[in-house]
Amino acid sequence: MDPSGLGAAAETHLNDLQADIEAGSRLIDRIHHHAAHIRDALSGRRPEQVAVKSLMKQIVELKACVLHQRERIRELRHDIREIRNHFNNRSSPSSRKGMGSTFTPPHCRTLT
Secondary structure, X not given: XXXXXXXXXXXXXXHHHHHHHHHHHHHHHHHHHHHHHHHHHOOOOHHXXXXXXXXXXXXXXXXXXXXXXXXXXXXXXXXXXXXHHHHXXXXXXXXXXXXXXXXXXXHHHOOO
């Protein structure tokens, strides 16, 4: 497959991944909303309140992971554009510092 075909395939996969992340983000928001209602309904019941508080913390961490994944997608899209430009122009891609980082926040490492 030529570079433009690879780029198009990568772009398709990115679009699918982004759609999944957006759907997951909407689901997280709904869960967070329902958990807040449950927390409010259980106010005063200590054991249940502790469990809901833990759930709320996990939801916040999951949401941070989704935001992190969105950023990685933006960086990947940028890199794909650079590769396409390189092959279309037959010149080297512009140098960028800090893009394409492989850092993953600690709370996301167990979820991926």
